[in-house]
Amino acid sequence: MTYLTKPKLHHPDLPKNALGYTRRDYEGPISTLCAGCGHDSISAAIIQAFYELSIEPHRVAKLSGIGCSSKTPTYFLGQSHGFNSVHGRMPSVLTGAALANRDLIYLGVSGDGDSASIGIGQFAHVMRRGVNMVYIVENNGVYGLTKGQFSATADKGSKAKRGAVNDDEPIDLVQLALILGATYVARGFSGDKGQLVPLIKAAIEHRGAAVIDIVSPCVAFNNHAGSTKSYDYVRGHNEAVNRLDFVPVREPIAAAVPPGGVQPIALHDGSTILLRKLHPEYDAHDKVGALAFVEAQRMKGEVVTGLLYVHEDPSDLHDMQNTVDAPLNTLGDDVLVPGSAALEKFNASMR
Amino acid sequence: MKPITRVNDFVVKFANVNGSGSASANALFARAVLRMGVPVAARNIFPSNIQGLPTWYEVRIVEEGWRGRRGGVDLMVAMNPETWTQDVAEIEPGGYLFYDSTRPLPESRLRSDITAIGMPITAICNAEYTDARQRQLFKNIVYLGALAALLSIEPAEVEKLLAEQYRGKEALLDANRKAFRMGFDYETAHGPVGLRIERRDKVGNRIFIDGNKAAALGAVYGGATLCAWYPITPSSSLAEGFIAQCRKLRIEPGTGKHRYAIVQAEDELSSIGMVIGGAWNGARSFTATSGPGISLMQEFIGLAYFAEIPAVLFDVQRGSPSTGMPTKTQQADILCCAYASHGDTKHVLLFPEDPKECFEMGAQAFDLADRLQTPIFVMLDLDMGMQDWLCEPLTWDDSHRMDQGKRMTSADLEAGKDFGRYLDVDGDGITYRTIPGTHPKRGAFFTRGTSKDRYARYTEDGSAYVDNMQRLLRKFETAKDYVPAPVVERAARPTRAGVIWYGSTGAPMQESLRALEKLGIHLDRMRVRAFPFADAVVDFIAEHDHVFVVEQNRDAQLRTLLVNECGIDPGRLVPVLHYDGNPLTARFITREIAEKAAVFNFKPMRKVAP
Numbered sequence: 001m002t003y004l005t006k007p008k009l010h011h012p013d014l015p016k017n018a019l020g021y022t023r024r025d026y027e028g029p030i031s032t033l034c035a036g037c038g039h040d041s042i043s044a045a046i047i048q049a050f051y052e053l054s055i056e057p058h059r060v061a062k063l064s065g066i067g068c069s070s071k072t073p074t075y076f077l078g079q080s081h082g083f084n085s086v087h088g089r090m091p092s093v094l095t096g097a098a099l100a101n102r103d104l105i106y107l108g109v110s111g112d113g114d115s116a117s118i119g120i121g122q123f124a125h126v127m128r129r130g131v132n133m134v135y136i137v138e139n140n141g142v143y144g145l146t147k148g149q150f151s152a153t154a155d156k157g158s159k160a161k162r163g164a165v166n167d168d169e170p171i172d173l174v175q176l177a178l179i180l181g182a183t184y185v186a187r188g189f190s191g192d193k194g195q196l197v198p199l200i201k202a203a204i205e206h207r208g209a210a211v212i213d214i215v216s217p218c219v220a221f222n223n224h225a226g227s228t229k230s231y232d233y234v235r236g237h238n239e240a241v242n243r244l245d246f247v248p249v250r251e252p253i254a255a256a257v258p259p260g261g262v263q264p265i266a267l268h269d270g271s272t273i274l275l276r277k278l279h280p281e282y283d284a285h286d287k288v289g290a291l292a293f294v295e296a297q298r299m300k301g302e303v304v305t306g307l308l309y310v311h312e313d314p315s316d317l318h319d320m321q322n323t324v325d326a327p328l329n330t331l332g333d334d335v336l337v338p339g340s341a342a343l344e345k346f347n348a349s350m351r
Numbered sequence: 352m353k354p355i356t357r358v359n360d361f362v363v364k365f366a367n368v369n370g371s372g373s374a375s376a377n378a379l380f381a382r383a384v385l386r387m388g389v390p391v392a393a394r395n396i397f398p399s400n401i402q403g404l405p406t407w408y409e410v411r412i413v414e415e416g417w418r419g420r421r422g423g424v425d426l427m428v429a430m431n432p433e434t435w436t437q438d439v440a441e442i443e444p445g446g447y448l449f450y451d452s453t454r455p456l457p458e459s460r461l462r463s464d465i466t467a468i469g470m471p472i473t474a475i476c477n478a479e480y481t482d483a484r485q486r487q488l489f490k491n492i493v494y495l496g497a498l499a500a501l502l503s504i505e506p507a508e509v510e511k512l513l514a515e516q517y518r519g520k521e522a523l524l525d526a527n528r529k530a531f532r533m534g535f536d537y538e539t540a541h542g543p544v545g546l547r548i549e550r551r552d553k554v555g556n557r558i559f560i561d562g563n564k565a566a567a568l569g570a571v572y573g574g575a576t577l578c579a580w581y582p583i584t585p586s587s588s589l590a591e592g593f594i595a596q597c598r599k600l601r602i603e604p605g606t607g608k609h610r611y612a613i614v615q616a617e618d619e620l621s622s623i624g625m626v627i628g629g630a631w632n633g634a635r636s637f638t639a640t641s642g643p644g645i646s647l648m649q650e651f652i653g654l655a656y657f658a659e660i661p662a663v664l665f666d667v668q669r670g671s672p673s674t675g676m677p678t679k680t681q682q683a684d685i686l687c688c689a690y691a692s693h694g695d696t697k698h699v700l701l702f703p704e705d706p707k708e709c710f711e712m713g714a715q716a717f718d719l720a721d722r723l724q725t726p727i728f729v730m731l732d733l734d735m736g737m738q739d740w741l742c743e744p745l746t747w748d749d750s751h752r753m754d755q756g757k758r759m760t761s762a763d764l765e766a767g768k769d770f771g772r773y774l775d776v777d778g779d780g781i782t783y784r785t786i787p788g789t790h791p792k793r794g795a796f797f798t799r800g801t802s803k804d805r806y807a808r809y810t811e812d813g814s815a816y817v818d819n820m821q822r823l824l825r826k827f828e829t830a831k832d833y834v835p836a837p838v839v840e841r842a843a844r845p846t847r848a849g850v851i852w853y854g855s856t857g858a859p860m861q862e863s864l865r866a867l868e869k870l871g872i873h874l875d876r877m878r879v880r881a882f883p884f885a886d887a888v889v890d891f892i893a894e895h896d897h898v899f900v901v902e903q904n905r906d907a908q909l910r911t912l913l914v915n916e917c918g919i920d921p922g923r924l925v926p927v928l929h930y931d932g933n934p935l936t937a938r939f940i941t942r943e944i945a946e947k948a949a950v951f952n953f954k955p956m957r958k959v960a961p
Contacts, residue, residue: 058795061632061787074797074809081787083631084799085624086650092579092616092624097787099577099612099625100634104788122624125617324608328576329633329786333752335610336574338600340747346568347744350558351385 018054026051028078032071038190038216038231039069039138043076045193046107046136049200050077053248055105061097062107065090065119068145069111069138069216077107088119091126091135095317098131101327102318105204106133112153113143116171120152123173127180127209132316134203135182135211137173138190140218141229148221159226172298174308177211178291183314184210185290187305189234190217198244198273199307205246207268208314215303234303241282241293241306245274265310275307284310352464355445356545359389359414361425363498363546366438367491368431370402376491377408378739379512380498385559385741386508388551390416392858394738394934399584399677405434414553418705418740419859422936426502426546428494435460447544449497451490466544470497475533489530496534503547506535558744562735563639565706565745566665567592569713570637571600574753575663577636578613579625581644584677585733586667589639590615619644623651623662630661631798633786635717635753637663642671642684645691652726653692654800656823659773659782661720661756664688665713665729667736670932679932680733682854685908688728689882695820699830700728700882704857705735707742708880712835721756723830724784732903734934735855759783764793772796772807773819780826827883834881837888842873848948849875849895851888851924853909855934856901862937863944870941872948874899882912889917892924897951899944901927903935925951 014022026047031040050060057079064070066087073082085093094108108126115123115137126135141154150158153173154166177185184206188196196214203210215234217223223230228237249270265273265284275284283289290309297304324331355361363380367373374395381393392411398404411421426447429438442448444464450456452469461467472493476486499506509531517524567589570578580590594613601610616622622638629636640648645666655662670676671683688700699719701712709731716727757777759770764785770793773782785794796807802816803809810816852860857878867874877891892898892913900910907926914921927943929935 056791058788058791063628079792079795081785081795082797083628084797084801085627086654086800089620089624089651092621093628093631095614095621096577096579096625096628096630096634096636097632098628099614100629100632100636101788104632121617122621125621129614321612321614322607322609323612324603324606324610327634328610328612328629331574331576331610333574335603336576336601337572337747337751337753340749342600343568343572343745343747347556347558350560351556 017051019056021051021054023047023051025079026057026077028075031075033068034220036219037068038140038218039072040075041190041193042136042138042196042214042216043072045196045200047076048193048197049204052197053201053204055204059103060105060107062109063090063094063097064109065111065114067111067114067143068218069109070114072138073107073109088114088117089122090114091119091122091131094133095126095129095131098133098317099321099323100329102132102323103327106131108133108135110135110137112137112139112141112151112173116152116173120171124176124180127177127182127211130181130183130208130314130316130320132207132318133209134200135209136200137211137213138216139173139213139229140216140222141227142218142222144218144221155228158228159224161221161224172294173211173213174294175291178287178309181209182211182309183208183311185309186212186307187303188212188214189238189303189305190214191231191235192238192305195240195243195305198246201246202244202267202273202307205267205269205271206310206314208311208316228301237302239279239297239302239304241277241279241304241308242284243276243278244307245276247272247274265312268314273307273310278306284308285312352445354447354466354545355425355443357425358547358549359412359551361412361546362421362423363410363412363426363428364424364438364441365408365428366431366434367406367408368433369398369400369404369406371491372488373406373430373491374408376495377410379509379516380495381410381739382512382559383499383504383509384410384412384548385554386512387504387548388554389414389548390553390741392418392420392741394420394734396933397678405431412548414551416553416741417859417862417937419862420934420936422938426544428498430490430494447546449494449501468501468541468544470494470537475537479533489526492527492530493534496531496536497538499531500535500538501544503543503549505550506531554741556744557741559739559741560706561588561737561739562703562706562709562731563589563667563737564592566703566709566713566729566731566736568596568745569710570663570717571596572710572747573635573714573717575635575637575717576611577626577629577634578611578638579616579622579629579636580639581616581619581622583619583641583644585669585737586639586641586644586665588737589665589667619647620651623648623664626662627651627655627660630720635661635663635721637665637717639665639667641667641669642687643674645684645687649692652698653694653696655726656692656696656698657800658798659724659784660726660798661724662726663716663720663729664726665731668730668732676932678733680855680934681903681930681932682730682732682856683904683908683930684730685904686911688730689912697827697883698726698728699723699834700730701835702730702853702880703735704854704878705742706740707745709735710745715835718754719833722754722781722833723826724756724781725826730854732855734858740858757781757783759785759789759794761790764790770794771805773803773822774805775822775825779829780822780824781829831883831885834883834885836885837880837891838878839887839891840876842875843868844873846873846875847896848873848898848951849877849891850899850901850944851877851879851891851909852901853879856903859935859937859940860901863940866937866941867944870945872945874944879909884913884917888913889919892917892919895923897923897925899925899927899947901940903929905930
């Protein structure tokens with residue numbers, strides 16, 4: 001798909017969402033990533049999620065750091081403002097942007113090098129602060145743009161394309177996010193769009209720091225035998241703890257509820273996630289249990305996916321800042337500049 | 352040795368132990384003198400320490416209103432046994448020593464050429480108070496009372512200040528007033544010394560304020576809504592000042608909600624990142640930091656330059672390099688800020704000379720950032736940032752409106768205006784931007800640190816890259832029209848020599864120029880207020896054979912910038928450098944310039960065409 005040119009015209013019967021937009025309205029220019037790259041599948045899932053939620057593209061700001069993953073915001077939501085910032089620092093830029101205008105939706109796209117190595121500090125602190133955002137990590141265990149060096153999420157013992165073995169312990173961003181206070185934590189796989197799209201949709205509607213660690217194989221440098229981030233490995237070891245159905249606020253829940261083992265989770269805007277349990281013991285509200293489960297499975301070489309933790313009543317950075325309802329970037333002289341009378345009072349207190 | 356006798360012109364220095372509560376009593380002393388209508392120049396000389404190390408507070412009582420340090424001490428209030436020897440040694444011959452005489456001192460620890468005034472302060476406090484903390488704290492107020500008696504400060508002025516400070520806390524007020532009276536009555540019995548403060552009317556409506564507080568208020572008036580910062584001396588009080596002012600001035604009536612956001616970030620990388628994110632999204636954003644923070648921010652500063660994001664950085668400079676002297680002053684970040692980040696970059700710097708200009712430039716910086724779409728550095732230093740300076744009251748023009756610069760609106764886009772984020776429509780190098788969310792179908796673009804064409808599309812095409820870099824140079828040229836102009840003053844007599852300075856160096860400079868005149872050295876003078884340099888700066892240098900450049904760093908950084916940016920023959924610019932971390936004195940400048948002038952054989956010129 002990567003090298004196909006997109007025709008400007010599209011089929012007149014292309015389905016439209018509630019806004020009258022087609023899926024094409026959520027696309028961007030053609031991707032320049034390698035053919036078969038997992039990241040392109042994630043871009044497609046993001047497009048699908050925003051399309052299905054009928055969100056106006058210009059109400060979204062997409063920000064990224066540096067690396068293959070961070071290039072992808074160019075390739076989706078062409079009508080959204082984007083910001084390709086500096087390596088590992090997307091979280092701070094996004095935090096500032098989110099403070100400036102609380103009314104937009106903030107999508108941060110990063111990779112394993114960008115988030116777990118150079119940017120681990122900013123990853124940690126954006127979680128702590130509860131910035132209202134979707135934080136997508138496109139995790140392939142290697143540095144693609146610099147041709148295949150291990151990243152900090154590469155599993156110990158994992159083999160590089162030319163045979164080198166990784167000696168260092170991996171960083172699991174899901175576990176880190178749980179500990180640091182993220183209120184929505186999920187893991188997906190770029191090869192499972194059916195699971196991924198609802199995970200992204202629920203993350204968009206979640207108010208607070210929502211992280212999705214998406215294993216996304218690098219076809220050029222990390223898709224061989226001996227890698228634990230290859231398509232084959234993840235397909236063979238994917239342990240999905242649940243499946244999500246996302247029900248927007250408009251739709252009555254009862255009609256959509258399938259029978260058996262389904263737990264509805266209300267989101268802040270009134271929409272609902274229907275969580276269908278695949279693992280009978282797993283409870284997505286139990287943070288400690290989630291940590292233990294994910295770690296136990298990791299030690300067995302399994303990749304746990306699904307919605308791993310959700311806080312149903314989170315608060316976000318704007319709550320903690322107690323900012324006014326109007327976006328800060330809309331405030332004018334009348335409310336920001338105190339004027340000469342106030343200044344005279346100040347002068348008097350300095351004598 | 353005859354004891355010094357002077358009225359309204361002497362230096363009092365307090366030697367204290369950090370954390371002993373002396374700071375507030377010492378500040379009261381300075382304010383009491385001001386309330387007598389006599390100007391002061393006060394400086395806190397403090398260690399990088401919270402408790403236990405020596406700290407000094409120096410008050411220059413100076414009817415003429417000079418704002419720099421004089422050098423030398425006429426009355427030492429020696430309250431720290433640890434620094435006794437150096438403190439006593441520092442007193443001018445004929446000067447005075449005030450000390451706690453609870454324990455008798457051997458003659459050998461005093462000096463025969465000074466007047467020693469002992470007062471059993473510890474004994475007095477121990478007799479009066481039982482609580483250990485009170486015994487310590489009230490010592491400061493007791494010596495304040497004693498000094499009022501010795502120097503003829505009207506006790507009513509101190510009592511008024513106490514009443515203002517402890518308004519609503521009557522018990523504390525009474526206790527302080529009593530301690531003050533104890534000291535005052537004790538020394539009244541011993542009579543005044545040769546140093547006297549006489550009531551004048553030389554303070555007028557001037558205010559006594561530090562530059563960090565003034566700059567913070569400038570940010571409020573400049574319309575800043577986002578402050579992201581990381582604590583670092585000497586800039587922390589700027590961010591904290593912004594917090595304090597916002598709590599007073601930026602609360603939405605009715606809801607109590609905040610018309611601002613302040614984040615204490617995890618490091619300086621994060622704080623500048625937030626500033627860039629906020630400014631990109633259309634909120635006026637700033638950070639406050641010092642040299643080490645600027646070093647950490649380099650990569651982001653380059654992004655803001657190249658992607659053209661408005662951002663305001665207050666750099667309160669301190670002793671450098673590395674951790675340097677965190678509680679000492681310097682002007683040593685000039686080059687580091689002017690050329691911050693890798694690659695070809697240049698940044699706008701503003702040089703306030705005192706707290707009043709910290710306020711003005713602090714507000715103006717936000718208009719400049721939006722107008723020029725680039726980082727703006729407001730270059731304070733510790734001396735003006737953390738010390739209270741006497742300056743003209745702050746003023747504000749109520750007709751001023753925020754200049755948001757070139758923004759393309761939803762209506763512009765709807766009307767079909769051609770939007771190229773990096774398209775120079777007006778020929779001034781400044782292009783139009785859109786804020787995220789402006790229009791549903793038009794005006795979105797991708798901001799990046801990589802090279803791009805005029806329509807913000809990624810490109811590695813060399814000619815598009817050069818086109819963009821040349822436009823950035825044009826924009827920097829345009830900046831000259833917007834930044835504060837230099838201030839030029841002619842010498843009383845025509846001269847072929849000049850002097851240039853900037854920032855806090857102005858405090859001792861005026862006084863030094865007066866002293867130099869008395870030595871027959873007449874200099875035309877220019878105070879540089881911003882980089883890029885206005886053409887007037889080049890003209891000024893061209894008009895003179897030699898121009899002294901006085902600054903507070905080792906490497907003559909402003910001089911380097913002048914040579915580099917204006918193509919000036921380095922031989923014409925004579926560096927006068929002071930960088931030991933202490934505030935510059937007029938005595939130092941006068942001596943340096945007089946010595947160098949002798950070498951160049953300056954003679955006052957009789958006649959020169961104006």
